[in-house]
Amino acid sequence: MDSSPLSILLLVSSPHEAPVSVQEDLAALHDAVRDLDYDVEFVTCVAEPNAVQRVLNRQDRPPFRVLHFIGHGASAHEKMGAQLAFEDRLGSLHLLDGARLAPVLSPTGRPEFELAVLSACHSEQVAQALIKLGVKHVVAIEADAAVYEIAAVRFYEHFYRALFTGASVAQAFRAGRSAVLADDRLGESAQTEAAKFRLLPTEADHHTTTLKAPPTSSPVRIQELPAISSSHFQQPAVGFIGRATEKLEVLRRLDRHRAVLIRGVSGIGKSELAREVGRWLAQRGWIDPQRAYFIPVDQARSAEEVRALLAAALGIPADQLPGDERQANDHLASLIPRRSLLLVDEAENVIQYGGRGVRDLLERLLQAPGRPFLLITSQRDMASPGIPIYPLPRMDEQEAIELFARSAHLDPGAWRRLDREHLAEVLNFVDRVPRAIDLLAKVWRREGDPDFTRLLTQLHQYQDRILRDPDYPDEVKSVTLGVQLGYVRLRERSLDAARLFAELPAA
Numbered sequence: 372m373d374s375s376p377l378s379i380l381l382l383v384s385s386p387h388e389a390p391v392s393v394q395e396d397l398a399a400l401h402d403a404v405r406d407l408d409y410d411v412e413f414v415t416c417v418a419e420p421n422a423v424q425r426v427l428n429r430q431d432r433p434p435f436r437v438l439h440f441i442g443h444g445a446s447a448h449e450k451m452g453a454q455l456a457f458e459d460r461l462g463s464l465h466l467l468d469g470a471r472l473a474p475v476l477s478p479t480g481r482p483e484f485e486l487a488v489l490s491a492c493h494s495e496q497v498a499q500a501l502i503k504l505g506v507k508h509v510v511a512i513e514a515d516a517a518v519y520e521i522a523a524v525r526f527y528e529h530f531y532r533a534l535f536t537g538a539s540v541a542q543a544f545r546a547g548r549s550a551v552l553a554d555d556r557l558g559e560s561a562q563t564e565a566a567k568f569r570l571l572p573t574e575a576d577h578h579t580t581t582l583k584a585p586p587t588s589s590p591v592r593i594q595e596l597p598a599i600s601s602s603h604f605q606q607p608a609v610g611f612i613g614r615a616t617e618k619l620e621v622l623r624r625l626d627r628h629r630a631v632l633i634r635g636v637s638g639i640g641k642s643e644l645a646r647e648v649g650r651w652l653a654q655r656g657w658i659d660p661q662r663a664y665f666i667p668v669d670q671a672r673s674a675e676e677v678r679a680l681l682a683a684a685l686g687i688p689a690d691q692l693p694g695d696e697r698q699a700n701d702h703l704a705s706l707i708p709r710r711s712l713l714l715v716d717e718a719e720n721v722i723q724y725g726g727r728g729v730r731d732l733l734e735r736l737l738q739a740p741g742r743p744f745l746l747i748t749s750q751r752d753m754a755s756p757g758i759p760i761y762p763l764p765r766m767d768e769q770e771a772i773e774l775f776a777r778s779a780h781l782d783p784g785a786w787r788r789l790d791r792e793h794l795a796e797v798l799n800f801v802d803r804v805p806r807a808i809d810l811l812a813k814v815w816r817r818e819g820d821p822d823f824t825r826l827l828t829q830l831h832q833y834q835d836r837i838l839r840d841p842d843y844p845d846e847v848k849s850v851t852l853g854v855q856l857g858y859v860r861l862r863e864r865s866l867d868a869a870r871l872f873a874e875l876p877a878a
């Protein structure tokens with residue numbers, strides 16, 4: 372009997388413009404197999420051609436007999452066959468049809484993947500492309516019709532349990548489907564859910580192939596994508612929302628210059644975007660997740676203070692830095708490890724007061740032998756030829772509504788009853804600045820104003836009395852500053868966020 376472990380290539384694809392909840396899908400898969408003590412390893416890889424080829428080209432690994440894909444599919448149209456949604460190098464959507472899948476999934480021509488499990492839209496059409504590549508069995512899960520997570524987890528659990536213990540593909544498939552049909556949590560929809568799972572090609576013999584795995588005393592392993600553990604890089608409480616274009620714009624600049632200064636008014640989302648980019652860089656292997664350094668410089672006023680903060684972040688005693696500015700910059704630069712990210716957060720004050728010294732320091736860091744990535748957030752510009760500026764726009768209308776809904780903890784019923792036009796009007800009042808939206812949602816929740824009329828009336832009534840500042844860009848002029856002012860006072864006095872709006876008109 373074959374006692375080598377069973378290797379499964381787990382491809383995850385979450386392009387900026389069509390994201391997939393990778394973390395949740397992986398958790399569901401974990402859930403499904405956590406009680407299975409078999410020598411099986413899911414090797415997780417982002418579905419980006421180069422990344423996949425890097426894994427597949429290693430000849431010192433066991434062959435992958437199974438391919439499990441989490442992502443999107445696209446139906447056949449015009450001259451194109453059905454396509455699988457991969458990512459390109461910068462994380463944008465990159466569709467691959469059958470012909471273009473071949474060099475990616477079979478770069479050395481080594482025969483692999485007897486079975487593919489495909490959870491995607493148009494999965495049935497996409498399955499044909501894989502079958503052409505020589506995959507004999509494809510379990511296609513029609514994600515178009517939003518498979519209940521319960522159904523997917525149930526299916527995986529029983530399908531893989533049967534498969535690993537020696538069932539044929541046909542039997543394992545049937546076991547998975549039966550589990551969906553028998554799940555009382557699905558009630559009447561069990562039939563519909565079960566019908567979304569297909570075994571293809573329909574005419575093939577699925578009874579003879581088995582993919583047994585040796586039993587062990589530990590559960591099936593599923594590799595995680597690399598992630599930054601530092602608490603400075605955590606997602607906001609409601610999850611990171613939207614910003615696909617903005618993320619890509621920042622990545623483009625990082626790709627070209629290794630540095631970018633994200634500029635915008637307070638609360639527009641600079642720090643959140645910078646963190647999100649940091650998480651992406653780690654997940655996609657551009658940086659080492661242990662080497663993502665968060666350097667909050669809002670209290671600093673000089674280059675020397677920034678150096679001390681950076682030294683602390685790198686774990687270097689500050690008294691080891693030479694007294695001479697230039698030597699200190701050189702010394703710090705020489706200690707920055709390879710594949711690192713420096714996130715210099717809230718730099719507006721130090722840019723204003725720290726003068727030339729701050730710019731010299733940042734430019735020196737960028738030239739460090741370790742070639743770090745440098746992300747700066749600031750409300751003000753810094754003129755440096757090597758560090759491009761990215762002005763962060765306000766949130767897109769749909770994203771703003773989503774942020775409101777999540778911050779207000781709207782349940783599906785309340786979501787349906789919501790007057791979106793009124794809400795959009797309210798959100799425009801605060802320039803769709805995320806911090807203001809978040810605060811609005813909290814106030815709205817407390818006040819229970821079902822249709823926003825009270826809030827809108829107040830906002831209209833006091834519009835003219837709300838502080839305006841000619842220095843702010845045109846698109847951010849209405850009540851944002853009032854909200855900000857309120858927010859600053861709020862922080863100073865540590866008041867409940869909900870009191871802000873009671874104070875707003877007076878601002």
Ligand SMILES: Nc1ncnc2c1ncn2[C@@H]1O[C@H](COP(=O)(O)OP(=O)(O)OP(=O)(O)O)[C@@H](O)[C@H]1O
Pocket residue numbers: 607609610611612613614635636637638639640641642643644717748750774805806807809
């Ligand atoms: N993309 C997003 N998804 C979810 N929430 C967001 C997003 N962007 C911003 N927020 C919310 O808005 C708040 C303000 O965002 P952030 O702290 O990034 O602003 P900022 O531009 O860095 O402000 P400051 O200049 O004051 O530092 C966050 O705490 C978070 O609650």
Ligand SMILES: [Mg+2]
Pocket residue numbers: 641642643716717748
């Ligand atoms: Mg910030």
